[in-house]
Amino acid sequence: MSRKIPWIEKYRPRKLSEVVNQEEAKKALLDWINSWEKGKPSRKAVMLVGSPGTGKTTLAYALANEKGYEVLELNASDVRTGERIRQIIGGSMKMGSLFGFRGRIILFDEVDGLNVREDRGGLAAIVELIRESTWPIIMTANNPWDPKFRELRDEAEVIQLKPLRENDILTILRRICNNEGIKCEEDALKLIAEASGGDVRAAINDLQAAAEGKKVLTKDDVTVTERAHQFDMFKVLDKVFHARRFDEARSVTFLPSFDWENYYPWALDNIPSVYAKSIEAVSDAFDNLSLSDVVKGRITKTQEWELMPYMLELMTAGVALVRNKPPLPRFARLSFPERIRLMAKTKEIRQLRDALINRLRVELHVSSSEVSLYYIPLLRLMATSDTFKKKLLERLMKIMGYSLESVEKTLGVGGVNTSGEGEGDQRKSPKRPGG
Template identity: 40%
Template sequence: MGLQRVAIPWTEKYRPRRVSEVVGNGEAVQAFLEWVRSWSSGRPAKKAALLHGPPGTGKTSLVIAFAEENGYDLVQLNASDRRSAEDIENLLGQAVRAASVFGRRRIVLIDEVDGLSTVADAGGVRAIASLIDRTEVPIVLVANDPWDPSLQELRSRCEMIGFRRLRAKEVLSRLEEICRREGVSVDREVLESIAERSRGDMRAAINDLQLVATSGSDPRRVLESIPNRVIELNAFELLGRIFGAHRFSDGRGTLANTDLDVDTVFTWVLDNLDQQIRDPQALHEAYKVLADADLHLRRATRLQRWELMKYGTILLSAGPGVIKATVAEKGGRFEFPARIRFMQQTKDVRTLADSILTKVNKRLHMSRAKAAVHFLPYLRLMLKAGDRGIARHFRLTEEEIGYLVSRAPELRVQPAEGRESAEERARPQAKARRAGTASGRLTVRSRA
């Protein structure tokens, strides 16, 4: 019996071989090409690029096509398969050197970096960050959703290049081209349905087309058997939906299509509100809508009356967009919320502070708040004086000692007015300065 010919998946057979064959996202493609060219003209501003956006939009295909077309050696790794720091270093440590054995240029592609989004994968994230810091060749990271806090270390090192979902007409055009090249006939109505159902995912559309064209059954019945795809919206896509709403009915189900919790969505919307709505009166109304949304959401949580959530979520998911539509404002670009960015940047500091307070709490049996105000200033003074015995008593690490000696004021809770902190009581000169300041306040407030 002869060998049976294995059908090549059309997604691989018709993967772009040249950059010009990549469908849609022209601005993102151009940004990527400009970033790669910056390597040829000298040291680039960012040594890595992070291509991010929904699946099936051509992120990985663009890098592969560029490498093939321009004679680059491509070193590719799927980060969701190799998560440990040791694996990443062993596989890519040599690849980030300047040139291959034969002197060819090289580009490194790390796919699915958003697969490294758990605490256990932190070593992998740090290993990739280390590769970026010392690389002599372009490194390209690819992710569907790069906004997980654990990936902040990578985002700060990368040129961020965003890809949008493909338009249905862009997908349809590619499907028609594949049909011509395969010599198959599929009704345009079926192709349009495939394009619409793909939700901008070219890979999914081509898979559906291959199934329909090769099944030997009625295309419409085959298409009906394929489950509808549910779109998982990332934060920026979600903001687009919220601020793009023209009616309150547009907001129904919006928050159901994201894994972000309501509080996080609220923070994103609130921080971007004044960039999307500039008219003072409209902005005032939008803030009132968000205040009402917050009232309903808090009340539902506090009273455990979850039926009230729908009133808050509909105001949050459509209210800002409806108000924006009334003044026909275009709005600016969406920004990462300052509060979330600050929390990410201070995560390590807060982890150290939490660890120190936990150790003090267990040893002294006092509340963490009281320890921060009444004990840590003394502990800091003792450590600055070189008392290592106290460090051993509380089992403090070198990192925790260094933090207390150099940055401990960040950890201290501000005392109420009129109450001295423990550290100030230990320093007469600080006490004198405080008394002088207080005296000044009394003079200002006194009545003649």
């Protein structure tokens, strides 16, 4: 009998293109390695940050594989003795060419697992290694936001990976089923993907446990273990809204699958209904949520990742601890964010609108945010008012080659309802291409 190969190894992506849905991270990683290849490294090191099983280690190896680099992996004991690190710093240049590699990448996997007390001086040694290294260094970490990692973070470009969505995980699972020649029922795969909470490793392991050796996989074959991170957004919000203490609310941010980008519209949409009975509560919660957005803007702009905890605390504890908090029912009625729903529903219209805005931007010599803030509402007003103004609009648009119907559709008047989309879009508008 042949020994079983763990599917997480068998199906580990070898190329960047096989790594699913980490496009931003891949691009950042490639830009960084390219800067090395041009002889002008943007930073000596990068730190891949993300929850378990999102592809950090995989990305590091895939990059090396694709570029023909050798990976030299370091671990805590190397740091403790310091011996190997000195060797690397000392003898690295000659080694590379000896083996015919174009180069090597130093990988320090799971740096946040370093026991700082035990490996005293360990962090300092890595920082020194980064400063002196002539090789690119990749670090990975689940949760490097503790202040003790600050110096290390500062030495590196932080690249954030996302927890994978259920759909991405389904894609990965389906591919494996095909490859193994197993007929996997969609329901069975869904169950596994749901339970994984964005952790691909967990999902693949569950699949292997349930499906290996079978011809057909049905829902009944699947037993998924309840995982600590099996926590959907409803539960996250419920916990936040019910929290009475700071750390209680903040605790959701420690869940491996906590997805703060997704959390934001959820909180935004549910605050008014959950706190409906107290205007102070709504006001405080919105205040803190918007502050978290300000902090987020600052992080994006300046890469000051140590601000991250403040952002997370404002968006969770800041929403939970409010003046005059009304009593909440045992299970608050929470709703799916309208914004996400609308964005999906109005995709076509938004594309039309973007095209119109872009056109007007060029014709009027103004920025696209100005177009969407001032001109679009004006056009909309014209389209919905008396016949004279409507005729005027028709003539104006005709010059640009638009029919009245298509403009009406684009503006969301005359039968197509896109109301409520306005504010959201205006916030986004400065980001429009060319704007």
